[in-house]
Amino acid sequence: MGHSNVFRRSIYLFAAPAFILYIVFWVTPVGMSFGYSLTNWSGVGNNPRFIGLKNYEYLLADGTLLNLVKNTLVYALFTIVYGNIVSLVAALALDRASKLTGVYRTAFYLPTLYSSIVVGFVWGFVYMPNYGFLAKILAAIGIGDPNLLGNSSSSLIAVAFVDSWKAIGMYAMIYLAGLKNVPEDLIESGLIDGCKWRHLVFNIKLPLIAPSITINVVLGLINGMKSFDYVYLLTSGGPGSSSRTIMFGVYQTAFGENLFGKAAAIAVVAFLLIFTLTIFIVHFLRAREVEA
Amino acid sequence: MTARRTLGSALVDLLIIVFLAINLSPLIVTLSNSLRAPDDTASPFELFRSLNFESYSLAFRKIDYFTAFANSVLITSASVVAIIVVAAAAAYPLSRIQTRPSRALGLFFLAGIIVSAQIAIVPIYRVFKVFGLNQSRLAPILMYVSGSMPFCIFLYTGFIRASIPVALEEAALMDGARAFRRFWIIVFPLLVPATVTIIVTQGVAVWNDFFMPMLFLTKHSQKPLTLAMLGFMGDVESPTQWNTLFAACYLCTIPLLAVFAALQRHFVGGLSLGSIKG
Numbered sequence: 276m277g278h279s280n281v282f283r284r285s286i287y288l289f290a291a292p293a294f295i296l297y298i299v300f301w302v303t304p305v306g307m308s309f310g311y312s313l314t315n316w317s318g319v320g321n322n323p324r325f326i327g328l329k330n331y332e333y334l335l336a337d338g339t340l341l342n343l344v345k346n347t348l349v350y351a352l353f354t355i356v357y358g359n360i361v362s363l364v365a366a367l368a369l370d371r372a373s374k375l376t377g378v379y380r381t382a383f384y385l386p387t388l389y390s391s392i393v394v395g396f397v398w399g400f401v402y403m404p405n406y407g408f409l410a411k412i413l414a415a416i417g418i419g420d421p422n423l424l425g426n427s428s429s430s431l432i433a434v435a436f437v438d439s440w441k442a443i444g445m446y447a448m449i450y451l452a453g454l455k456n457v458p459e460d461l462i463e464s465g466l467i468d469g470c471k472w473r474h475l476v477f478n479i480k481l482p483l484i485a486p487s488i489t490i491n492v493v494l495g496l497i498n499g500m501k502s503f504d505y506v507y508l509l510t511s512g513g514p515g516s517s518s519r520t521i522m523f524g525v526y527q528t529a530f531g532e533n534l535f536g537k538a539a540a541i542a543v544v545a546f547l548l549i550f551t552l553t554i555f556i557v558h559f560l561r562a563r564e565v566e567a
Numbered sequence: 568m569t570a571r572r573t574l575g576s577a578l579v580d581l582l583i584i585v586f587l588a589i590n591l592s593p594l595i596v597t598l599s600n601s602l603r604a605p606d607d608t609a610s611p612f613e614l615f616r617s618l619n620f621e622s623y624s625l626a627f628r629k630i631d632y633f634t635a636f637a638n639s640v641l642i643t644s645a646s647v648v649a650i651i652v653v654a655a656a657a658a659y660p661l662s663r664i665q666t667r668p669s670r671a672l673g674l675f676f677l678a679g680i681i682v683s684a685q686i687a688i689v690p691i692y693r694v695f696k697v698f699g700l701n702q703s704r705l706a707p708i709l710m711y712v713s714g715s716m717p718f719c720i721f722l723y724t725g726f727i728r729a730s731i732p733v734a735l736e737e738a739a740l741m742d743g744a745r746a747f748r749r750f751w752i753i754v755f756p757l758l759v760p761a762t763v764t765i766i767v768t769q770g771v772a773v774w775n776d777f778f779m780p781m782l783f784l785t786k787h788s789q790k791p792l793t794l795a796m797l798g799f800m801g802d803v804e805s806p807t808q809w810n811t812l813f814a815a816c817y818l819c820t821i822p823l824l825a826v827f828a829a830l831q832r833h834f835v836g837g838l839s840l841g842s843i844k845g
Contacts, residue, residue, distance in 0.1 A: 307693070
């Protein structure tokens with residue numbers, strides 16, 4: 276290291292404020308969750324009693340855990356697949372010289388600026404049975420009201436759809452940035468060789484924006500696994516527990532049922548699951564990226 | 568050939584416009600409804616049938632807009648300033664010292680990106696009680712700052728490594744500048760592009776978040792806009808409340824839309840930087 280005289284190890288002190296904040300408010304609470312998950316703490320009072328793995332046993336035995344994990348995986352998978360397909364098509368359509376490109380971009384990006392609470396209200400109105408926007412549109416063309424949120428077979432996907440709807444603009448901007456880096460001469464030589472449009476997309480553009488795909492899939496996975504806002508705002512996990520995701524389960528168990536120990540157990544499972552899945556997906560996708 | 572291209576291009580334009588119209592229709596309809604009198608329950612399809620601000624004034628009073636707006640501005644600006652200073656400082660050693668422990672520390676910070684507040688809410692609440700901060704606006708601010716460290720430190724570290732040559736600092740070393748001065752006078756001002764990305768992404772995230780305030784803030788005088796919005800929960804089920812509810816939705820969003828309109832270039836540029844470095 277030629278710069279060792281410039282950078283002494285004492286400059287690690289610059290990281291001290293971040294390190295302390297991160298340890299105290301982010302790492303320690305997660306560590307404490309592991310501890311609390313082995314107790315029957317109710318959240319009030321100061322006497323959590325050690326009960327071993329009982330919380331985990333209960334969660335497994337009554338099927339709660341399986342249902343939460345299954346719902347969360349379906350939610351994440353839907354947002355990743357739907358969100359990425361729409362945003363990728365949008366980015367490919369926007370990546371060309373046109374006077375309107377700027378306007379289109381803004382219009383695609385707009386939903387990402389709305390707070391999830393506002394989006395929750397807006398989509399509550401869209402999905403509202405009988406009087407809602409969707410019900411009215413469907414009635415106008417003679418289709419009955421599907422009541423998507425009130426139906427246990429559709430509520431989870433209906434909520435995940437809202438999440439994707441808001442995220443598409445963000446994904447599309449990341450894909451557009453990736454497409455900007457595809458060398459112009461590669462596209463030109465492809466055109467000269469008489470490449471069809473779909474060959475340009477599948478054989479040149481997509482492989483070269485693989486890093487953007489990695490980012491968006493990983494972001495989608497992490498956000499999907501953390502999904503809470505729209506479940507809380509639109510269905511409260513219902514009907515029954517058909518749209519309960521892991522994070523909503525943690526919240527409801529802690530603050531609705533005052534079972535903090537059990538909630539911590541769900542949180543621990545979530546942490547381990549997200550950690551494993553993220554590492555797996557990053558490795559899998561990174562291996563497929565190519566250089567321009 | 569050119570004729571075919573023009574036709575194809577026009578077709579793409581048409582498809583984009585149709586998709587956008589459908590995609591944005593919930594926002595357009597709610598905007599149109601917010602501009603009606605509170606008791607106007609005509610079909611939502613009669614777009615922009617009136618230009619009436621009564622619903623806005625009703626929502627304005629119901630939210631106690633000035634208080635909520637001031638709280639949102641306070642919490643967002645304090646969080647973003649703290650995020651920038653703390654994350655940039657932390658990224659400095661991580662990018663300049665290239666050893667195993669340094670890389671490990673970088674990964675340790677980055678790993679936090681998978682954690683969401685819900686995973687830790689149980690103990691977080693306790694930690695803040697210990698500090699006596701569980702009813703303070705400082706609680707959400709501290710959570711935002713610590714929670715955004717993974718992404719922001721990662722972004723700054725990549726940016727310093729790629730764009731700020733060590734040679735710049737070597738010259739300053741000749742002048743006998745201490746590490747703090749080198750960072751603050753030479754490195755930090757050059758971080759502007761990354762800082763813009765952080766202002767845009769974290770500013771929007773903090774302004775729009777309702778979970779942290781919901782967890783900690785109960786006093787009316789401390790509530791930011793998103794938390795004040797939570798008071799409308801349930802109103803979406805009664806069509807007579809819609810116009811006021813949607814007016815409230817836009818009162819909450821308009822400040823951000825205005826900032827976006829003013830800084831649009833930075834929003835898009837900032838996002839692409841974030842993604843390339845990521």
